[in-house]
Amino acid sequence: MTRVALDTNVLVYIAGIAKVSEDHAKIARTHALLAGISRSATLVIPVQALGEMFVVMRRIGYPADKCRAAVLEMAGELDTPPSEARTLFSALDLAVDHKLQHWDAMILSAAADAGCTMLLSEDMQHGFVVRGVTVINPFAADIHPKLAALLA
Numbered sequence: 327m328t329r330v331a332l333d334t335n336v337l338v339y340i341a342g343i344a345k346v347s348e349d350h351a352k353i354a355r356t357h358a359l360l361a362g363i364s365r366s367a368t369l370v371i372p373v374q375a376l377g378e379m380f381v382v383m384r385r386i387g388y389p390a391d392k393c394r395a396a397v398l399e400m401a402g403e404l405d406t407p408p409s410e411a412r413t414l415f416s417a418l419d420l421a422v423d424h425k426l427q428h429w430d431a432m433i434l435s436a437a438a439d440a441g442c443t444m445l446l447s448e449d450m451q452h453g454f455v456v457r458g459v460t461v462i463n464p465f466a467a468d469i470h471p472k473l474a475a476l477l478a
Contacts, residue, residue, distance in 0.1 A: 328367040328476060331437035332404075333430075333447035334378035336464065337371065341379070341396050345386060352448075352465060359446075359464050363476045370405045372436035378429060407440040420456060434459060444472055 332340075339349065339356035360369065376397050383393040413435050420431035430450055437445045438457035445461050452463040453470065462470040469477075 328444070329370050329405075329440060329442040330363060330367045330476070331370045331372055331433070331440065331442040331445040331459070332375060333433055333445060333449065334375045334382060335448040336446050337375055337379045337400060338382055340400065341383075343383065343386065355465060359477075363473070366476050368405055370407065370437065370440050370442050371400060372433045372440070373401075373406055373409055374429060374432040374436055376401055376406065378433075405440075407436070409436050409439065413439050416457070424454075424456065426450075434461070444476075446473075 336356055339353045340360065342353055344350050344353060363369075379400070380393045380397050383396065384390065388396075409432075413432065416438070417428065417431035417435040420426050420435060421428050424431075426434070430447075433447075434445060434450070434456060438459045442459055445459050446464045447461050448463055448465055450461040450463075452461060452466050454461040460470070460472055462473050464473065
């Protein structure tokens with residue numbers, strides 16, 4: 327079965343968190359999209375994305391206990407594979423070789439280590455492929471063929 331990793335922004339939308347009014351449409355789109363692909367794919371959350379989700383929620387003003395509960399709930403519902411030292415070392419290479427932000431590189435590296443072929447991310451370069459993982463912006467105007475195949 328195809329494995330699809332979720333970036334922090336997708337997790338925030340799953341949690342129903344809207345920072346600006348435009349986020350409400352993204353929340354609805356995320357829920358519909360994940361309902362569609364969960365029939366044919368295993369959804370994976372890199373632990374780094376969960377950590378970032380906690381930070382995003384705190385910055386918005388959610389109490390720490392609510393943030394923790396949201397992270398633990400999400401981790402309990404979806405596959406959350408462990409990260410190892412090799413995840414960090416691979417991420418360092420990605421950051422240097424492809425000029426990625428450190429945490430983006432960590433999430434991408436963790437997705438590759440977990441055997442994912444796709445990473446749904448609003449923030450990274452749509453269509454970028456590394457270590458067998460294709461970064462797909464689920465909100466792009468033109469749906470990526472890999473994502474379209476999962477939804478078919």
